[in-house]
Amino acid sequence: MTILPELYHKLYHAFGPQSWWPGDTPFEVAVGAILTQNTNWGNVEKAIFNLKKQGVLSAKAIHEMPPDDLALLIKPAGYFNIKAKRLKSFIDFLMNDFHGSMRRMKTGDMYSLRDKLLNVNGIGPETADSILLYALEKPVFVIDAYTKRVLSRHEIMEHDRPYEDFQKLFHSSLQTDVQLFNEYHALIVKVGKTFCKRRGPLCEKCPLHGLQYSHG
DNA sequence: TGCCAGGCCGGGT
DNA sequence: ACCCGGCATGGC
Numbered sequence: 321m322t323i324l325p326e327l328y329h330k331l332y333h334a335f336g337p338q339s340w341w342p343g344d345t346p347f348e349v350a351v352g353a354i355l356t357q358n359t360n361w362g363n364v365e366k367a368i369f370n371l372k373k374q375g376v377l378s379a380k381a382i383h384e385m386p387p388d389d390l391a392l393l394i395k396p397a398g399y400f401n402i403k404a405k406r407l408k409s410f411i412d413f414l415m416n417d418f419h420g421s422m423r424r425m426k427t428g429d430m431y432s433l434r435d436k437l438l439n440v441n442g443i444g445p446e447t448a449d450s451i452l453l454y455a456l457e458k459p460v461f462v463i464d465a466y467t468k469r470v471l472s473r474h475e476i477m478e479h480d481r482p483y484e485d486f487q488k489l490f491h492s493s494l495q496t497d498v499q500l501f502n503e504y505h506a507l508i509v510k511v512g513k514t515f516c517k518r519r520g521p522l523c524e525k526c527p528l529h530g531l532q533y534s535h536g
Numbered sequence: 537t538g539c540c541a542g543g544c545c546g547g548g549t
Numbered sequence: 550a551c552c553c554g555g556c557a558t559g560g561c
Contacts, residue, residue, distance in 0.1 A: 352542095353542090354543095356541085356542055356543090357542085357543040357544065358540095358541065358542085358543045358544080358556090359541055359542080359543085359557085359558080359559095360540080360541040360542090360558085360559070360560075361541080361542065362541090362559075362560075363541080363557095363558060363559060363560090364542095366558090366559085367558095395557090395558070396558060396559070397557090397558070398541090398556080398557040398558040398559080399543090399544095399555095399556045399557055399558085400556095400557070400558080401556075401557090402544085402545085402555090402556055402557095403556090403557095406544085441544090441545080442543090442544065442545080443544085444543060444544050444545085445543095445544095446542075446543065446544090447542095447543070447544080450542080462542085464542045464543085465541085465542065465543085466542065467542090505542090508542095509542060512542085513541095513542090517540090518539090518540070518541090519539085519540090
């Protein structure tokens with residue numbers, strides 16, 4: 321038993337449904353997951369807009385594009401050279417294993433897909449899980465900087481614990497439910513952006529202010 | 537104006 | 550198994 325269900329209800333009550341992920345298609349969601357690595361989402365939107373404007377937001381088009389051309393289009397997202405390479409690595413995998421189809425990828429088993437994604441250069445645990453949850457609708461919880469910060473600020477788990485420890489806590493505390501995992505992570509990002517900055521004290525206006533902890 | 541944003545890799549200890 | 554430098558733009 322942990323406080324995580326109560327935490328969810330407090331966030332949902334305060335902010336309501338978030339309806340993530342911003343993206344028109346599963347492929348767009350996967351691209352966004354890679355582009356947003358350590359990067360403001362607003363910059364990612366600019367990059368995706370450039371791809372759409374050029375009519376190249378597809379596996380085939382990006383697969384056939386020279387890396388330098390791709391880098392130029394995604395420039396607003398930052399780290400554009402390395403991200404161009406990472407996008408191409410992901411799309412190589414998508415082409416080789418699933419004929420470039422996210423719909424085919426979705427038919428795969430979650431754990432084998434996760435292992436395969438982690439073997440793609442440029443895809444770590446957060447990006448893999450974001451693709452699994454938000455693009456493929458697999459029930460896996462996404463841990464990000466906000467999740468670590470919010471939980472550690474409220475002394476639910478120490479900040480320097482590994483990704484897997486945070487993820488196991490969510491998995492063992494909640495029903496295995498795609499919609500729940502989706503909303504919960506989105507709500508954590510919401511409260512993190514609004515009240516839980518990297519610098520600064522705990523805000524008294526935060527809906528989680530005074531949250532008791534009773535884990536362990 | 538410096539700090540920060542929904543990480544990850546590769547090389548070194 | 551950790552630790553660290555590098556990667557880069559745009560908003561506040």
